[in-house]
Amino acid sequence: MPSERAERGMDILRQINPQSAQALFSELESIAPDLSRFVAEFAYGDIYARPGLTLREREMITVAALTAQGNAAPQLKSHIVGALNSGCTEQEIIEIMLQMAVYAGFPAAINGIMAAKEVFTARKANETDPA
Structure with a gap:
């Protein structure tokens, strides 16, 4: 039976990136x-659930x-998706x-930009995919 902290954390994870949450837990399980x-429990149920900052922030x-x-x-890619799902713009x-x-x-920034480009491209492809 999941703890209250775990349930709270999973609720937050589902809000910001449901696909990534499921993939992470499936792989780690x-x-x-x-x-x-x-x-x-800790990262999402305790820290992300704290008052003071929005999920977007x-x-x-x-x-x-x-x-x-x-x-x-x-x-990083997962959290870029989460940021976009939480209201951030590209x-x-x-x-x-x-x-x-x-x-x-600059190497870290360039790698970050390339990760963002992958996420942006995938999201655009999914928006135009009629399936």
Whole structure:
């Protein structure tokens, strides 16, 4: 039985990126189910659920942090989707990447822009796909 924290976290995850949430938990469940629980309970059920910042603001911060790390492309793409689903615009995502050039370096910003381009392209393709 999932804890209240896990349920709260899963609700938030479903709001920002339902496909990614399901994929993450499906992949982790077979090898490290505790890790999926930690992500749901702590990252989303405790931290994302806190008052003080909107989901949009939290996603913008997360996109900046993952861009600065420079080694988390799958998570960055997932959170770019989450940022867009939370109300960010493509231009705001690009501005985040440009800001990261100053603080994380040009390679991190370029990698971030390329991840954003992949997400933007995929979203546009899905919008035009009649299926």
